[in-house]
Amino acid sequence: MSVAELKERHLAATQTVSALRDQLKQKRLLLLDTDVAGYSRSQGRTPVSFGPTDLVCCRTLQGHNGKVYSLDWTPEKNRIVSASQDGRLIVWNALTSQKTHAIKLPCAWVMTCAFSPTGQSVACGGLDSVCSIFNLNSPTDRDGNLPVSKMLSGHKGYVSSCQYVPDEDAHLITSSGDQTCGLWDITTGLRTSVFGGEFQSGHTADVLSVSINGSNSRMFVSGSCDSTARLWDTRVASRAVRTFHGHEGDVNAVKFFPDGNRFGTGSDDGTCRLFDIRTGHQLQVYYQQHGDNEVPPVTSIAFSISGRLLFAGYSNGDCYVWDTLLGQVVLNLGTLQNSHEGRISCLGLSADGSALCTGSWDSNLKIWAFGGHRKVI
């Protein structure tokens, strides 16, 4: 076939893809007879109502000398690992506010960190394009530094996010600026699978975030600068199970919903969205004007343990608490007493859901818990 003929075929195929995508969009719209907020209202649900001193900041973890970029809780107990612009990871006991480890990183440009399921290791990654593993029980070297116990190399771009596969310390999933996600075997240091890549039906721009399904650890979602979120099955690396369109900007954050059948996203377009993984439906858009007509990007999200609350950090320092059912903001942690003095860059819930940790560009982490009167129904 000549170049000209190939070009024609390419053009035709591109136009077909475009037309089919529009058709898909229209057909999906027809199936959206209601969103979550509309349905919940029709079922008589009313918004969560917080008293002024219900959600309070009960700890401030100070110790980083630079912006906090990422945090992760252990699946058990009260420990948190955080990563900062100061080139360190700190492991905290959030209950006592004590630091148990301060790890100086070989590459200071860290973007993400994660705690292993057993709590014995932590992982981090960043501009070095490598995911480094540290065993917290290792003896420190001559300079008092914890040595790297494994380096996971293979990405051709920065490592934006990483998460251990639940229930085992041996596998990890990463997302990268090279447009792919990776599944790694930590024991061997090898990448078992690459999700996406050129012509591989994956993301078409930097991947910024991953979240593994807590109910089915073979499934994970990724969010990307290509404005989509994609659902993957770790057994099928060649193509995404489903691609979720809707956002109009980079998808900075993705998080699985507690029941494992839905996930949330946060984007540069200022909205958070809730998607259903089985039907692909976009169930709800969470958007509220922030005043001054500004639409700050969403930097990070987390769900409360039941899923009733969606915590969303924004680049202007707001941290909205959304009632996921009613689609309304019920609190702004950014305006509460003792709140952060800068952008909230990361969020995470403790394993039992009793506390939220926020990390900020003001170099601190804060722990928030419910200190009011609780009504049990």
Place this chain on the structure above:
Amino acid sequence: MMDMVSASEANNNNNEQNARNPTTTSSSSSSSSPLPAVVVSSSSSSSLRGGETRHEPRPLSGIGGVGGTHPGFMGKHRMTAAIGYLDQQIQIIQEELDQLDTLGQSSVVCKELITSIESVPDALLPQTKGPVETGWDRWFQGGHGSRNRKKWI
């Protein structure tokens, strides 16, 4: 090399956006091999937060790779690969369209969502299903976990 470049660029750049968004890293990694024709090539530069909107596939119009390929020329092999990729996309979208015929409306899913949410006790809600775990209030107990003082009212 790439990493050093990006690290030093991030170092020099006061704009925190770039340190968090090492576009140089992603740009250089995606331009080290020619971009797939179907991808909007500006996606690499728009990996800066708040960049371009949706990335729609653009028709091949002689977009070559960065790195010296003559404008207006793209190898036959790459074009064939790009067409194969597009054909795969067509198949995937068609499958999804067919699947939609069997899917329920969103209201069915919404109902399921409410049930799911209301079945789990949640420590951060003012009103929640029980049982309440004793550990929920540990954040307000005095002492460092070793003693069991009553919480402050």
